Amino acid sequence: MNDEELVRRIHRELADSYDEELELEIEDRTIEQLAGGVDAISEQDKADRRLYFRELFRLQAELVKLQDWVVATGHKVVILFEGRDAAGKGGVIKRITQRLNPRVCRVAALPAPNDRERTQWYFQRYVSHLPAAGEIVLFDRSWYNRAGVERVMGFCSDDQYEEFFRSAPEFERMLVRSGIQLIKYWFSITDEEQHMRFLSRIHDPLKQWKLSPMDLESRRRWEDYTRAKEVMLERTHIAEAPWWVVQAVDKKKARLNCIHHLLSQMPYGEVEHAPISLPERERHDDYFRREVSSEILVPEVY
Structure with a gap:
């Protein structure tokens, strides 16, 4: 994966993380608004x-x-x-x-x-x-x-x-x-x-x-x-x-x-955190990933 693709996937992941609030927002909208589409708002x-x-x-x-x-x-x-x-x-x-x-x-x-x-x-x-x-x-x-x-x-x-x-x-x-x-x-x-x-x-x-x-x-x-x-x-x-x-x-x-x-109600402030760096993953020549049995795979309906 090149750097451009990595950045694009990170942005997509961030967007997905905020979709939860959008899903909750749908709960608060009336059926008439949903049925009427954007023009109803x-x-x-x-x-x-x-x-x-x-x-x-x-x-x-x-x-x-x-x-x-x-x-x-x-x-x-x-x-x-x-x-x-x-x-x-x-x-x-x-x-x-x-x-x-x-x-x-x-x-x-x-x-x-x-x-x-x-x-x-x-x-x-x-x-x-x-x-x-x-x-x-x-x-x-x-x-x-x-x-x-x-x-x-x-x-x-x-x-x-x-x-x-x-x-x-x-x-x-x-x-x-x-x-x-x-x-x-x-x-x-x-x-x-x-x-x-x-x-x-x-x-x-x-x-x-x-x-x-x-x-x-x-x-x-x-x-x-x-x-x-x-x-x-x-x-x-x-x-x-x-x-x-x-x-x-x-x-x-x-x-x-x-x-x-x-x-x-609380006198909170910014708490200093040590910088986070992702460590390099260790790789070993004798490691291989086993195939997952199709019997236990969840069907990919979507």
């Missing part, structure tokens, strides 16, 4: 989309710097993402983790507690997911389930609910005293926007799995969730771990604003 929409990608890639580059700083300093970070169903929590989590090392930055998305976990101290099952030095953990929903869905759906008693509000601030202060930085985000959307997003999921066969019976019931109980959210923010907004509200009606703006704010 206005010039302003195209300009906004270019700006979004430019800023997203810039912020993701900063997230990589943040990751290096977290590892180098042994910092420990927990980020909670809360909000109504379809508020966009999963979308921003995808964009934060997209370019990062999963051994450094990982996501904890716990299912409903099993019979054994329901008999434990309420916070116990979350503790095992907390970070060690040089790690970032993103909770896609968290211990605040008790203040939200469990309260609204009647999955906890009044006593358990009140005990949560006595314990949660102290639990979080304890985490902060132990050296964990705790950042809490609430993604806020309107009644109309959630209605539209639920309808979009219903009519999109690739997204119908996102709608559980609990999600549909939450739609009916919009006002109950609003009251529960207001109480939660009021009673757990503490100096050591304040709540931050992300206006999330516009998904793309919400992602950029959240990542920009997250970066501002």
Whole structure:
């Protein structure tokens, strides 16, 4: 392979690496836009989309710097993402983790507690997911389930609910005293926007799995969730771990604003790395590559 061909292949590989974001972008476009082609998107929409990608890639580059700083300093970070169903929590989590090392930055998305976990101290099952030095953990929903869905759906008693509000601030202060930085985000959307997003999921066969019976019931109980959210923010907004509200009606703006704010919460800086040089591969006269049996080859359909 000559140098020109090598450079061309490297450029192609770089382009392929960014296609992942384009694939995620398709998820956010309506079926009408996809069916209508480019003409269905206005010039302003195209300009906004270019700006979004430019800023997203810039912020993701900063997230990589943040990751290096977290590892180098042994910092420990927990980020909670809360909000109504379809508020966009999963979308921003995808964009934060997209370019990062999963051994450094990982996501904890716990299912409903099993019979054994329901008999434990309420916070116990979350503790095992907390970070060690040089790690970032993103909770896609968290211990605040008790203040939200469990309260609204009647999955906890009044006593358990009140005990949560006595314990949660102290639990979080304890985490902060132990050296964990705790950042809490609430993604806020309107009644109309959630209605539209639920309808979009219903009519999109690739997204119908996102709608559980609990999600549909939450739609009916919009006002109950609003009251529960207001109480939660009021009673757990503490100096050591304040709540931050992300206006999330516009998904793309919400992602950029959240990542920009997250970066501002840590005094990270550029970490010096030793120059990387690719070593020459060793070659031996007695080495040969064996043929792969056709029986175990995956058919090349494409």
